[in-house]
Amino acid sequence: MPSTDTPLVRLRDVHLAFGATPVLKGIDLTVGKGQAVSIIGPSGSGKSTILRCLTGLLKPQRGELTVAGTAVHQLHGEAAHRPLRQRVGFVFQQYNLFPHLSVLDNLTVAPRKVLGLPAREAREQALALLAKVRMQHKAAAFPGELSGGQQQRVAIARALAMRPELILFDEVTSALDPEMVGEVLNVIGELTEEGMTCVLVTHEMRFAEGISDQVYFTEHGVIVEHGSAEQLFNHPGEARTQAFLQHALGQPGRRRIPDTYVLRNLSPYHLSV
Amino acid sequence: MNEALHALVQAVAGWGLDYRFLFDAYSRASLVDGALTTLALCLCAALGSLAVGLGLACALVSPRPVLAMPARAFVDVTRNTPTLVQLYCAFLVLNMLLTQAVGTGNPFTPFAWVVIVISLHKGAFHAEALRAGLQAVPATTLEAAGSLAFSAPQRFIYVQLPLALRFALPALVNNLIDLVKMTAIASAIAVNDVTYASIMIWTQSDNVIEMMVLLLAFYGALGLLVNAIGRWLEARLRMPGYGQ
Structure with a gap:
């Protein structure tokens, strides 16, 4: 049973600005081991920026980030981030596979060169x-x-090949044709079922509702509201959350997101491969 | 072999071309020697220029001004001055200073000077082609490599450089074909390359047209060879489905 007893990720009062433009204005966020946490919100609300801060791809000006026992805000320089990035997988919106390598080599290059696997x-x-x-x-x-959709599934496998403790999904279905969204979401759903800790930035509301232990709603660089999926989607406390959900989901009974996106065939796999 | 040569010389004699000097052992030996020297020059300068180009390109894209600025200055000066003048400058000035300093211990032969000058000159052109290739690698691809915990050198070797080489390959092949032709400047400082050997023969035998035909055919064949190797590499390194 997922719990917040041993938080794998903790953000406290994280502030980040691009030049004079504030993007994150005091983010607090906690992810327990084995949890699936979704971050939803309108474009430009800072969702992807939060994920990039988690592995040090972006540096907040203020605040504390602890990820898998590492104080990320205290790391300086590219090399200092390597142990952290070994343990945190990242799946990108644009897949970002290595185009000069075969699918197999995409999955073996980092384990061989970084982890030293035979x-x-x-x-x-x-x-x-x-x-x-x-x-x-x-x-x-x-x-x-x-x-x-196939590239994105390979990208997820590539992240898994590093045997991460945590995987970050950055709008991984936003660049896909609608008919391919389901195949990628199914794979992510299976991972969360297996107990992989996942943080997802997503526009797939039904999916987020289906798999998340916690959902965070962000807007203009702040967390407006967070709670269990049931609570946030069905009983949002803030007017802004209500307005966003109404827009994103449409009126009840007239959902813009087809039901085929909701998980099917959830079968437990073992992570020990 | 000899019979075939005889037949060939006979055949072109009908067009008024006199290749009988090829039966002269001395002329033939110096021509073959010149051709081999040109091949050696091409090979050494090609490898040297690629090494120089890679080093310069890395320096050019470096975020450190202490590396990037001297590299930029070198590329600009080298690209904008004639290769022949550079060779004279190296051989007549640098070589002389070196000889004055170390006497007969000066290890640099005229051949070595040609290789050095062409390597540096063409290296500057390679560097710009490679810089374009390195910068064409999407930042997101590098970010992905970073997220897989590659170190900076690993990211360069396994991701950025392989992609940059593919992007830069047509330009590099272009430069290398030019390099083949450029080796002819060796004749200016009396390195016995194929051009110098040809000049020696035509000043004695007064057969400029015959020599010229041979010379152009030789360089043309070398250029085509480099082009063929480039095409082969392009096909081999092609990334299926990419950019189509």
Whole structure:
């Protein structure tokens, strides 16, 4: 049962500005081990910025970030972030696979070069992970030969290949054609079922509602409201949350997001591959 | 071999071209020697220029001004002065100073000076092609490498450089074809390359047209060879489905 007893991620009063433009204005956020936490909110509200701060891709000017026992705000320089990034996976909106490497090599290059896995072990792990995301038949293909949904599933497998304690998903279905969204969300849903700690920035409200232990609603760089999925989606306390949800979900009974996005076939896999 | 040569010389004699000097062992040997020297020059300068180009390109894209600014200055000066003048400057000035300093211990032969000057000159052009390639690698791809905990050198070696080489390859091949032709400046400081050997032969045999045909065919074939290698590399390194 997910709990907040051992928070894997804790942000306290995080402030970040791009030049004179404040983007994060005092973010507090906690993610327990094994939890799935979604961050929702309008474009430009700072959702993706929060994720980038978590692995030090962006540096907040103020505040404390603790991720997997590491005080991220105290890390200085690229090299200091490497141990943290080994333990935190990141899946990007634009997949960002390495286009010059085959699918298999995309999954083995970092485990071999960074973790020092022997070639055979890295390969076996990669094939198992590809099977998990139902991409084993494309192991020899190149990213440019795959659909967006396929690339994103490979990108998730690539993040898993580093055996992370936590995976960050940054609007991973926003660049996909609608018919491919489901296949990617299913994979993420399976991961959360297995107990992988996940932080998702997403516009898929039904999906967020379905898988999240906690949902944070951000707007203009502040957390307007957070709570359990049930509470936030069905009984939002703030007027701004209500307005956003009404806009994002449409009127009850007239949902803009088809039900096919909701998880199906949740089957437990084992993470030990 | 000899019979084939005889037949060939006979055949072109009908067009008024006199290639009988090829039966002269001395002329033939100096021509072959010149051709081999040109091949050696091409190979050494190609490798040297690529090494220089890679180093300069890394310095050019470096966020540290202490690396980027000297590299930029070198590229600009080198690109904007004639190679022949650079060779004279290196051989007549630098080489002389070096000889004055160390006497007969000066290790640099005229051949070495040609390789150095062409490597530096073409290296500056390679550097710009590679810089374009390095900068064409999307920041998001590098960010992905960073998120996988690659160190900066690993990210460069396994992600940025392989992609940059692919982007820069057509320009690099272009530069290398130019490099092949550029080796002819070796004749200016009496390195016995194929051009110098040809000049030696035509001043004695008064057969400029015959030599010129041979010379152009030789450089043309070398250029085509470099082009073929470039095409082969492009096909080999092609990223399926990318940019199409």
